[in-house]
Amino acid sequence: MTSVLFGKDILHVKDIKLEHISLILETASRFEQVLASGGRLKNMDGKVLAILFYEPSTHTRLTFETAMIRLGGNVVSTLQGILTSSAVKGETLYDTGKMISGYADIAVIRHMQPGSARELADGATIPVINGGDGSRQHPTQALVDIYTIQKERGRLNNLAVTLAGDLKNGRTVHSLSWLLGKYGPRFYFVSPEELRMPAEITQSLRDDGIEVVETDNIAEAASKSDVLYMTRLQKERFEDLSLYERLKGSHIINYELIEKSKSGITIMHPLPRTDEIDREIDNYEGAAYFRQAANGGLVRMAIIALLTGCE
Numbered sequence: 001m002t003s004v005l006f007g008k009d010i011l012h013v014k015d016i017k018l019e020h021i022s023l024i025l026e027t028a029s030r031f032e033q034v035l036a037s038g039g040r041l042k043n044m045d046g047k048v049l050a051i052l053f054y055e056p057s058t059h060t061r062l063t064f065e066t067a068m069i070r071l072g073g074n075v076v077s078t079l080q081g082i083l084t085s086s087a088v089k090g091e092t093l094y095d096t097g098k099m100i101s102g103y104a105d106i107a108v109i110r111h112m113q114p115g116s117a118r119e120l121a122d123g124a125t126i127p128v129i130n131g132g133d134g135s136r137q138h139p140t141q142a143l144v145d146i147y148t149i150q151k152e153r154g155r156l157n158n159l160a161v162t163l164a165g166d167l168k169n170g171r172t173v174h175s176l177s178w179l180l181g182k183y184g185p186r187f188y189f190v191s192p193e194e195l196r197m198p199a200e201i202t203q204s205l206r207d208d209g210i211e212v213v214e215t216d217n218i219a220e221a222a223s224k225s226d227v228l229y230m231t232r233l234q235k236e237r238f239e240d241l242s243l244y245e246r247l248k249g250s251h252i253i254n255y256e257l258i259e260k261s262k263s264g265i266t267i268m269h270p271l272p273r274t275d276e277i278d279r280e281i282d283n284y285e286g287a288a289y290f291r292q293a294a295n296g297g298l299v300r301m302a303i304i305a306l307l308t309g310c311e
């Protein structure tokens with residue numbers, strides 16, 4: 001029997017239901033146990049993942065590649081797609097979707113344009129995964145984050161969670177707030193005034209009965225939170241670089257902040273970090289961001305396998 005995710009795309013977290021999350025988390029956990037016991041997986045033997053990245057990435061791209069390799073499959077890729085793919089010659093993402101469907105079994109796209117993954121999926125007949133479209137969405141990162149919170153905190157329900165940093169441009173926090181909202185959290189959104197969470201997201205959460213506190217005071221929010229999810233300022237999305245220079249360093253996680261935080265607070269970050277988490281915090285036992293990055297490979301293994309019916 002194939003799973004409810006077989007043949008589907010993952011383009012926006014709004015399309016992801018609670019039963020999908022449970023299935024992805026269970027599958028990732030199963031794969032984690034197999035790998036931890038020294039086992040090898042061949043679920044994607046003979047299958048090909050197309051990696052279409054038109055915007056820089058280290059973590060998403062490498063974890064997708066690693067995931068496919070650990071499942072016994074292969075990858076083809078357009079790295080620096082904006083420079084070296086047929087997009088330079090005017091090929092549309094719709095046509096790219098049609099073309100890759102002829103030789104790949106599943107595709108992941110990273111693109112600077114919101115809606116780009118949807119355009120690729122409209123042309124494709126294979127499952128398409130959104131690996132980040134502009135400042136809009138990064139659904140697989142949110143699933144990695146959920147898996148990490150479950151592992152670090154032992155539950156997903158009724159947590160107090162601070163999302164901090166560039167909430168305006170950060171697609172990871174956009175996706176995570178929608179997805180975590182399904183588990184009845186209390187949210188603290190911490191950012192400079194200029195980088196607040198889009199009103200559409202905040203309002204939608206409040207309409208669903210979720211308490212959202214917007215503040216510039218990270219210490220106060222951290223003193224009440226189980227999880228502090230920090231993000232970098234998205235320099236590449238600032239039209240006015242003097243604004244970036246003025247706002248960078250507005251919120252920094254260091255031991256002074258940890259001392260004011262709720263005991264045992266979990267620190268997360270989608271990476272890459274710039275200066276918003278002091279390196280000394282890497283030694284704090286609640287610093288989960290490198291474990292979170294490692295979880296990326298496991299969760300993406302589960303996603304690839306489930307969408308292709310190879311779980």
Ligand code: CP
Pocket residue numbers: 056057058059060061132138141270271272
């Ligand atoms: N977390 C994340 O999306 O990182 P990359 O931009 O390196 O893929």
